[in-house]
Amino acid sequence: MCGIAGLISQKRTRENGTRIKKGILLQNDRGNGLGAGYAAYGIYPQYADLYALHLMSGDAQSLNEAQSFLEEHFFIHAAENIPVWSQIIADHPLLYRYFVEPRIHLLEQTICESADDYTIGKVMELNSKLEHVFIFSSGKNMGVFKGVGTPGDIYDFYLLDNYEGYCWLAHNRFPTNTPGWWGGAHPFNLLSYSIVHNGEISSYGINRRYLEGFGYVCRMQTDSEVVAYLLDLLIRRHRLSIEQTTNVLAPPYWSYAEGMTKTTVRDNLIALKIIYESAMLNGPFAILAACTEGLFSITDNTKLRPMTVGQAGEYSYFASEVSALFEMEENLDGVTTPRAGQPCIVRLEEETASDYLEAAMQ
Amino acid sequence: MQNVITIPGLRSRFRPRFDREYCDGCGQCAEECSFNEIRMDTRAGKKIPVANGRACGACHRCELTCPRGAICITAEQMALRPHGIWQSDTVNRIHLQAASGAVALTGLGADTGIPVYFDQILFNACQVTNPSIDPQREVMETVTHLGRKARSLNELEALTSDRRSLIRLNTPLVFAPMSYGSINLNLQLAMARVAQKKGLLWYSGEGGLHQDLYPYSDCVVLQVASGRFGVSHEYLQMGRAYQIKIGQGAKPGIGGHLPGEKVLPGISETRMIPLGSDAISPAPQHDIYSIEDLRLLIYGIKEASGYKPVCVKIAAVHNVAAIASGIVRAGADMLYLDGYRGGSGATPAVVRDNVGIPLELALAAVDQRLRDERIRHQASIIAAGGIRNSGDVMKAIALGADAVAVGSACLLACGCHVCQRCNSGKCPWGITTNDARLATRLDPVWAEERLTNLVEGWHHEMQEIMGLNGIYDMGSFRGNRLILRGVGLSDRELSVLGIIHAGE
Numbered sequence: 001m002c003g004i005a006g007l008i009s010q011k012r013t014r015e016n017g018t019r020i021k022k023g024i025l026l027q028n029d030r031g032n033g034l035g036a037g038y039a040a041y042g043i044y045p046q047y048a049d050l051y052a053l054h055l056m057s058g059d060a061q062s063l064n065e066a067q068s069f070l071e072e073h074f075f076i077h078a079a080e081n082i083p084v085w086s087q088i089i090a091d092h093p094l095l096y097r098y099f100v101e102p103r104i105h106l107l108e109q110t111i112c113e114s115a116d117d118y119t120i121g122k123v124m125e126l127n128s129k130l131e132h133v134f135i136f137s138s139g140k141n142m143g144v145f146k147g148v149g150t151p152g153d154i155y156d157f158y159l160l161d162n163y164e165g166y167c168w169l170a171h172n173r174f175p176t177n178t179p180g181w182w183g184g185a186h187p188f189n190l191l192s193y194s195i196v197h198n199g200e201i202s203s204y205g206i207n208r209r210y211l212e213g214f215g216y217v218c219r220m221q222t223d224s225e226v227v228a229y230l231l232d233l234l235i236r237r238h239r240l241s242i243e244q245t246t247n248v249l250a251p252p253y254w255s256y257a258e259g260m261t262k263t264t265v266r267d268n269l270i271a272l273k274i275i276y277e278s279a280m281l282n283g284p285f286a287i288l289a290a291c292t293e294g295l296f297s298i299t300d301n302t303k304l305r306p307m308t309v310g311q312a313g314e315y316s317y318f319a320s321e322v323s324a325l326f327e328m329e330e331n332l333d334g335v336t337t338p339r340a341g342q343p344c345i346v347r348l349e350e351e352t353a354s355d356y357l358e359a360a361m362q
Numbered sequence: 363m364q365n366v367i368t369i370p371g372l373r374s375r376f377r378p379r380f381d382r383e384y385c386d387g388c389g390q391c392a393e394e395c396s397f398n399e400i401r402m403d404t405r406a407g408k409k410i411p412v413a414n415g416r417a418c419g420a421c422h423r424c425e426l427t428c429p430r431g432a433i434c435i436t437a438e439q440m441a442l443r444p445h446g447i448w449q450s451d452t453v454n455r456i457h458l459q460a461a462s463g464a465v466a467l468t469g470l471g472a473d474t475g476i477p478v479y480f481d482q483i484l485f486n487a488c489q490v491t492n493p494s495i496d497p498q499r500e501v502m503e504t505v506t507h508l509g510r511k512a513r514s515l516n517e518l519e520a521l522t523s524d525r526r527s528l529i530r531l532n533t534p535l536v537f538a539p540m541s542y543g544s545i546n547l548n549l550q551l552a553m554a555r556v557a558q559k560k561g562l563l564w565y566s567g568e569g570g571l572h573q574d575l576y577p578y579s580d581c582v583v584l585q586v587a588s589g590r591f592g593v594s595h596e597y598l599q600m601g602r603a604y605q606i607k608i609g610q611g612a613k614p615g616i617g618g619h620l621p622g623e624k625v626l627p628g629i630s631e632t633r634m635i636p637l638g639s640d641a642i643s644p645a646p647q648h649d650i651y652s653i654e655d656l657r658l659l660i661y662g663i664k665e666a667s668g669y670k671p672v673c674v675k676i677a678a679v680h681n682v683a684a685i686a687s688g689i690v691r692a693g694a695d696m697l698y699l700d701g702y703r704g705g706s707g708a709t710p711a712v713v714r715d716n717v718g719i720p721l722e723l724a725l726a727a728v729d730q731r732l733r734d735e736r737i738r739h740q741a742s743i744i745a746a747g748g749i750r751n752s753g754d755v756m757k758a759i760a761l762g763a764d765a766v767a768v769g770s771a772c773l774l775a776c777g778c779h780v781c782q783r784c785n786s787g788k789c790p791w792g793i794t795t796n797d798a799r800l801a802t803r804l805d806p807v808w809a810e811e812r813l814t815n816l817v818e819g820w821h822h823e824m825q826e827i828m829g830l831n832g833i834y835d836m837g838s839f840r841g842n843r844l845i846l847r848g849v850g851l852s853d854r855e856l857s858v859l860g861i862i863h864a865g866e
Contacts, residue, residue: 176490200492202831206840209843212733253835254835275512275514275518278841282838283492283832284493
């Protein structure tokens with residue numbers, strides 16, 4: 001059992017973490033204090049074009065090694081401690097963040113198709129090569145803040161009142177099949193893809209092997225991390241739409257797909273099921289995923305984990321429990337509970353030139 | 363009689379015992395025994411069956427057909443002074459060969475005590491945090507597609523429709539290749555009917571396709587073996603897919619043998635060989651001396667058949683992973699992997715028992731190698747060789763098989779009692795013979811019912827195993843080795859199998 005909360009402004013109106021905190025704190029019983037975390041999008045407008053790398057390290061020596069590694073491969077525009085309130089959680093790893101761009105001459109020397117591929121490669125390399133240190137957030141203009149503690153403690157520890165984002169994810173963890181450690185807390189992130197997950201992924205064994213075939217390295221000792229990597233593979237590398245991606249991760253049953261009367265829809269669905277068989281998620285799950293296009297939820301076909309959605313004006317809210325939706329917004333226009341296997345997708349409105357200007361001026 | 367083993371001076375290891383109280387001397391047992399173990403004698407004016415003690419192989423035909431239930435087969439092991447090395451089988455074989463000078467032939471798969479790794483692997487099950495799914499109440503799907511798949515949607519869209527041929531199975535089971543000639547046509551007919559009815563595949567084996575089976579060609583994988591029996595233009599148009607047979611688990615490195623005595627009219631016609639001539643397949647395919655030749659044949663068959671999927675069958679041998687990689691790169695759409703315990707109608711015992719490696723290790727190595735080389739999607743893996751039950755099937759799938767082939771178990775379903783004399787052509791159950799008198803013992807309607815029941819029973823069990831692991835689609839079970847744990851295996855074995863030890 002875990003708790004999930006999320007909110008998004010389709011117009012990219014930014015706000016601090018107050019409301020998401022209320023949403024996740026109401027679901028305190030869904031966790032056991034062994035993990036909580038948040039992801040916020042739009043929080044680093046001054047560095048919007050740079051990869052914001054959040055690092056955790058067990059000791060200073062490892063952090064230094066990581067920094068040398070990053071300096072070698074990236075141009076570091078800014079680096080700083082992630083501000084934390086140590087009195088809340090005294091026993092915490094070193095937390096550091098870097099705003100970087102790939103070194104152009106190195107990027108050109110590689111066979112990587114893009115700066116994103118290059119960055120992922122280096123994130124995976126650092127995470128698997130170096131001990132006691134890893135990158136847990138690597139997107140642009142977004143960040144993940146997570147650790148071992150209750151959602152309230154983690155929120156206060158990271159001073160999330162001080163960040164303003166247009167999309168927030170929150171998670172309250174009750175780990176059962178993997179250890180409660182800082183890296184194992186949700187959200188899991190790769191580039192701009194972040195996920196929070198309630199449940200267990202029984203297909204993890206094959207999902208992981210499948211991802212390894214595309215160069216991803218799974219190191220977080222927990223099943224949920226594969227979902228973030230699958231999103232990167234499907235949406236960014238294979239250029240599937242979010243709808244197609246949800247049909248890969250939580251596909252309809254064969255009996256449903258094969259029985260469809262519209263042949264093009266049916267054939268596309270079956271093609272996705274065949275090609276991406278090993279990417280399909282199985283087991284009980286409700287997942288809330290964020291990317292640069294928006295926020296979306298998926299659940300397993302028997303809906304063994306809850307997910308509800310509320311909407312009010314430009315805002316959409318997601319939570320494990322309906323009451324949490326009202327905790328985030330009292331005056332909801334509507335509340336829906338997606339049926340088993342039914343995805344719920346909220347897209348951001350297109351960015352306009354003035355948005356960029358505004359962001360640049362801040 | 364150079365090549366026929368007789369057994370002078372040796373007693374059989376089994377013997378029919380007759381309960382005189384019940385026997386009414388009807389003589390059916392003598393009729394049923396195709397090995398002439400039983401003859402009818404008249405003693406004190408009463409007809410009684412008498413065993414000669416030389417030929418009983420424990421097929422249990424007499425016992426199970428006796429109308430009075432008056433027969434019991436007993437083990438009659440000759441009491442040898444115990445010796446760890448010179449055990450009775452070993453002694454027996456030397457006596458047999460000394461008497462005949464022949465290659466000792468046998469049937470079925472190896473039973474030498476080499477570990478059956480399936481027996482040392484256990485499944486996981488849901489407890490508390492991930493609920494099991496009940497196949498009696500929830501959807502539980504086993505749909506499987508075989509053939510070359512695209513790696514991404516873009517890649518698929520770049521393919522023309524004639525290059526997208528995949529085979530859909532309702533459940534990942536196929537009937538293993540057993541040729542007409544090695545087995546009864548009625549059994550092939552039963553397999554073909556069940557395959558068609560249940561959405562599975564059946565394999566013709568190397569004996570061609572008898573015309574009675576043409577109506578079932580939409581679900582048959584037709585074989586092109588080294589003897590090229592029955593291969594014609596029409597044959598290359600007819601099948602659902604084609605299989606190039608390179609090797610067989612029961613006899614890696616040698617070809618199929620069908621003695622002239624078994625080449626009866628229907629078989630001669632189907633194989634396109636003269637009546638009564640030995641059908642000895644060459645050990646290699648004489649147009650394949652290396653991988654580039656295999657590629658030529660694969661594409662030759664594809665061109666001839668209109669780009670139907672081509673499967674290559676190999677025996678599991680030491681360097682199987684590298685060979686498999688070459689085969690997939692040569693263009694095969696399916697790789698049929700036949701393990702050490704794979705069955706046979708007739709194979710030299712020395713080959714069956716001493717050549718090749720267990721399926722589990724080969725399968726794990728091949729699946730991993732193809733993944734490491736990122737070509738796993740290019741070919742489906744069909745695992746075969748001594749699959750005994752649905753547990754073996756699901757373990758093979760979790761290790762990485764796309765589908766699993768069932769051969770010997772089909773024979774058992776149709777009455778076989780594992781007497782291992784398939785090579786004799788005298789199968790008392792009419793399974794591995796086409797002898798006119800014996801072949802009628804296998805009723806195709808009854809055999810179809812038995813195979814249907816077997817497939818349905820296994821299918822239910824496979825669904826149970828998926829459900830208790832919280833998985834509702836076979837796709838999430840396939841290659842999912844975290845579901846498996848090893849017991850009593852060394853680190854090396856675990857590492858080849860790609861699984862971890864129980865308790866970890």
